[in-house]
Amino acid sequence: MMDRLKNIDNAINIMLSEMETGWTNPDTLPLKQRLMRSLINVRQPDKPSQDLIDAQDKELAAQREEKGVVEIRQEGIHLWQGDITRLKVDAIVNAANSRLLGCFKPLHACIDNVIHSAAGIQLRCYCNDIMQAQGHKEATGQAKITPGFNLPARYVIHTVGPIIPNGKPTKEQEELLASCYRSSLKLAEDYSLESIAFCCISTGAFRFPQELAAKIAVKTVKEYPRRHVKTIIFNVFKDTDYALYQQLI
Structure with a gap:
């Protein structure tokens, strides 16, 4: 769980650094997931860094597995x-x-x-x-x-x-x-x-x-x-x- 929290924090912090939202990173995984989705929703289509892609993709893969294919x-x-x-x-x-x-x-x-x-x-x-x-x-x-x-x-x-x-x-x-x-x-x-x-x-x-x-x-x-x-x-x-x-x- 700690690795997952660290990874999603990385994705969130990169996106927060890209924009001025006033949003803060919450403590729990469900709230972090909501914030990450919100940031994905509002992010402009600027080329992302590889670090952002890697962190986001890892979390979305975990969510995909939890929902079930x-x-x-x-x-x-x-x-x-x-x-x-x-x-x-x-x-x-x-x-x-x-x-x-x-x-x-x-x-x-x-x-x-x-x-x-x-x-x-x-x-x-x-x-x-x-x-x-x-x-x-x-x-x-x-x-x-x-x-x-x-x-x-x-x-x-x-x-x-x-x-x-x-x-x-x-x-x-x-x-x-x-x-x-x-x-x-x-x-x-x-x-x-x-x-x-x-x-x-x-x-x-x-x-x-x-x-x-x-x-x-x-x-x-x-x-x-x-x-x-x-x-x-x-x-x-x-x-x-x-x-x-x-x-x-």
Whole structure:
């Protein structure tokens, strides 16, 4: 335990030295883990030192082992409820924002934050390189692929879903949501991936109605012509989403 505390302290102290937060390093491991995640969340995509990467990766590996890795090897379409960062698949799909840099709100519960927190600071830096080269925000309905870094998944596919402020999507917005699934599957096929896990794109803070989103997701995935992708997992967190997908699959 002492070695683990010393290691996480090293990661925290390096990140604290990089920024002006006023935060102090607490005493217990759970509180240190919350602080480390918060620092990962707010850290700008500046190139990290190797010491920071080593310390962070060691702690995230321990957290990954404690959560437990889940692997679904059977071909076909599956429904799984739980933390998507536990899934050992070729790719998990992240519901990203148009900047593609992850969520900067400390400890926020959105899937974008959860994935970036478990993958580590390298993911934001990699996404930043993509966006700098692209020179503009990612379009709604499109997707980009990155390594998974500290995740069990080999890759993360980041797709930007439509935002529905009033909760009533237009036909164009319905098509944009379908495009998120098609764009993600195209990348999976381009990379010859065999397994992919989808989160419930746009249904959280983006306010796409859950039932309609589930129908679009399942219909689009079932209709997509797949060659390499053999295993598709619809990952849900809420009981209501589980019930919806269970009826549709």
